Amino acid sequence: MPPTSPAPDPAQNAADGPFPKAELHLHIEGTLEPELAFALAERNGVTLPYATEDELRRAYSFSDLQSFLNLYYALMAVLRTEDDFADLTHAYLARAQAQGVRHAEIFFDPQAHTARGVPVGTVIEGLTRALDTAEERYGITTRLIMCFLRDESAESALATFEAARPYLDRITAVGLDSAEVGHPPSKFAEVYALAREAGLKCVAHAGEEGPPSYVWEALDVLGVDRVDHGVRCLEDEKLVARLVADQVPLTVCPLSNVRLRVIGELADHPLPAMLEAGLLVTVNSDDPAYFGGYADDNFTAVRDALNLDEETLRTLARNSFRASFLDEPTREAYLKEVEAHGRG
Numbered sequence: 001m002p003p004t005s006p007a008p009d010p011a012q013n014a015a016d017g018p019f020p021k022a023e024l025h026l027h028i029e030g031t032l033e034p035e036l037a038f039a040l041a042e043r044n045g046v047t048l049p050y051a052t053e054d055e056l057r058r059a060y061s062f063s064d065l066q067s068f069l070n071l072y073y074a075l076m077a078v079l080r081t082e083d084d085f086a087d088l089t090h091a092y093l094a095r096a097q098a099q100g101v102r103h104a105e106i107f108f109d110p111q112a113h114t115a116r117g118v119p120v121g122t123v124i125e126g127l128t129r130a131l132d133t134a135e136e137r138y139g140i141t142t143r144l145i146m147c148f149l150r151d152e153s154a155e156s157a158l159a160t161f162e163a164a165r166p167y168l169d170r171i172t173a174v175g176l177d178s179a180e181v182g183h184p185p186s187k188f189a190e191v192y193a194l195a196r197e198a199g200l201k202c203v204a205h206a207g208e209e210g211p212p213s214y215v216w217e218a219l220d221v222l223g224v225d226r227v228d229h230g231v232r233c234l235e236d237e238k239l240v241a242r243l244v245a246d247q248v249p250l251t252v253c254p255l256s257n258v259r260l261r262v263i264g265e266l267a268d269h270p271l272p273a274m275l276e277a278g279l280l281v282t283v284n285s286d287d288p289a290y291f292g293g294y295a296d297d298n299f300t301a302v303r304d305a306l307n308l309d310e311e312t313l314r315t316l317a318r319n320s321f322r323a324s325f326l327d328e329p330t331r332e333a334y335l336k337e338v339e340a341h342g343r344g
């Protein structure tokens, strides 16, 4: 099946097109667009509880993180084979390319698939088959981040890590996602220690719906290299000081924050205050098929809602590469592209 065609917005940014950027907070399962969901459902003989793509789209109205997760996990029923995961990834890469994404560090949720009888090897082989073509076909370098579902047990995370051991050479980092409140980072101290011992980087969702104490735990118990979301850090002055002092990157997802009601309106988003405080903030799309926009759609939305100027967008683009897990020469090459963008 060919990847779905990208839907670029020609009005974006100036004549130079979208800023070159890295996407650091992107759940590949959250890029499953309704048309691909229906196509895969048909291919795999899966019946979706929605008659049409429009009916499915009408379900994209969320009251909080859990209400989104319920649909996110339900739709994954259509992802069964290596081809499915490869097609999903090609569709994302084509869209990302049109949005100026030059580097993508991509989350996946193995437990959401193994729980349905899809082996972790099928998932990783499918994803990496597409990712192995990404540089040549789309001009995008990539990394893969394996996430543990925090509302599952610590034992399940450990078993997942062991099942993925044969594939660790394809994986750059581990992450932590799903329902946050009631599932603090410290629950996963043991599996994060194993991941670090195996030479992996560590990230974790914290401070999206959960309190600042979860961000402290992600830093001090899990030893994360980046915090995903982290917007609730602003409730704790000492935490902000720590994040600034150590320049711990925060992968903020503005359209996601509004759709999941973490923030009232985009115009009230604390992104400018976070930049002003000296935090190493990046802008990302999280689950773009569900939240109304891919990487540059998020850049454009915050620019318009918060009146950000070109130099602030350049800072966000620069931060995205600074916060990435790229090797230094590649990072420097991308940073040069950011500086040159829009300057003839």
Ligand code: HPA
Residues within 6 Å of the ligand: 027, 030, 065, 072, 177, 178, 179, 205, 208, 256, 286, 287
């Ligand atoms: O925004 C998110 N938060 C937590 N878990 C998730 N899994 C997919 N998206 C998210």
Ligand SMILES: [Zn+2]
Residues within 6 Å of the ligand: 025, 027, 177, 205, 228, 286
């Ligand atoms: Zn996320």
